[in-house]
Amino acid sequence: MPSSTRPAPAGDERAWSGGRIVGIDIARWWALMGMVATHVLVAVRPGGGGITTVQAVAGGRASALFAVLAGVSMALLSGGVRPVSGDARRGARRGLLVRAALIAGWGLILGQLGTSIAVILTYYGALFVLGLPFLGLRTRSLVPLALGWAVLAPLLSFWLRPHLPDRLDASPVLADLGHPALLAGQLLFTGVYPAFSWLAYLLLGLAIGRTSLDRRRVAVALVGWGTVAAVTSYAASRALLAAPGVRAELAATLPPGMNRGGLDLTLAWGMLGVTPTGSTWWLAVLTPHSGDAVRPGPHRWLRGRRDRAQPAGPPSWRPRPLSVLFGAGR
Structure with missing residues (x-):
């Protein structure tokens, strides 16, 4: 990641001296600590007592924060407040593409370990690639784009996924390169960190990285709008799920494997x-x-790599219209 530095602005509105945006480094630290905590510490209290405080605070949020910070990093590497253009932008895209390839490559290698941990790096590399076309945009364009993507991408994914082939594994591995269409389907739609939907996080990070992050008023605005978004989201979800019959319908459509x-x-x-x-x-x-x-199948993809010599079985490989496009039957 970049060094989180930027020329310090003139005047009394500087948030930090020396040109270093300390808040970004703190956010990276929180994301890293959250990732470690959710994988190392206990997630559920014994005796059916619910989830632990660590899981309630960091579960799912650490990886989402990483995706937002990926967008911030892309913005800082391509001009910050003023996006680079021409040869400079093409150079930035090439550099980010190389970075994405290296990150994804490491992810494929780590996936070979066969642990129960879903490696995010391959999805992370795919996310960088998806963000490249948006490097030239400024905050005023990126904010509505991120909001629109956050609303529409899950709807499209919800419609598309029943027609896609099964995801076999939590973490892609090197052998999956021999099935590029199926690998693309997993990285974009059916994987643990589906890049198509998660692009909303990266676009939001790009929008944030295009602001003057070294000014106090921007930091205060980010905290304020972030709080409003969080409270509104929680309130809206609770209100919708409180409607008569909703929770019963969710319970009835919850697959045993989940x-x-x-x-x-x-x-x-x-x-x-x-x-x-x-x-x-x-x-x-x-x-x-x-x-x-x-x-279908109770957490089968968390048990590590499935032996490819074993038949997938009828419940897993029922025909689907888009299975051919995304490489079903590997």
Whole structure:
């Protein structure tokens, strides 16, 4: 990532001296600590006591923060407040493309370890690539684009996913390069961190990175608008889920492979990167990792790499219209 530095502005409105944007470094630290905490510390209290405080605070939010910071990094690497143009922009795109390839490559290598942890790096690299066409935009264009993407991308993904082939694994591996269409489908729509929906985070980060982050009024505005967005989202989700029959419909359409011990605990803990497509009410839930849909089979993709010599079985490989396009039947 870039060094989070920028020439210090003149006047008394500087947020920090020396030109370094300390807030970005703090955000990166929080994202890293959140990622470590959710993978190392206990997520659920014993005896069915619900999720722990660590999981409630950091679950799903650390990875989302990483995606936002990816957009901030892309903005800083391509001119900051004033996007570069011409040869400079093309050079920035080439540099970011190389960075994306290196990140994704490391992700594929780490996926070979076969652990139960879903490696984000391959999805992260794909996210960088998706963001390249938007490098020339400024904040006034990026904010409505990010908001529109956050609303429309989940709707399109919700419609598309039932027609796509199954996701076999939590983390893509090197062998998946031999099935590029299926790999693309997983990275964009059916994976643990689906880049198509998560592009909203990156666009928001780009918009933030195009502001004068070294000014106090910008920092205060980000805290204020972020608080408003969080409170509004929680209130809207709670109101929608409180409608008669909604929670019963969610419970009825929750696949056994995603059930963590009842609807309430499942929503509190998170969806492991996916949500069912059995009811449109799933679009109203506010829960960690709720970007797309899961298929039959109890957590089979968390058990590591499935032996490719074994048949997938009828429940997993039922025909779907878009399976050919995204490489079904590898």
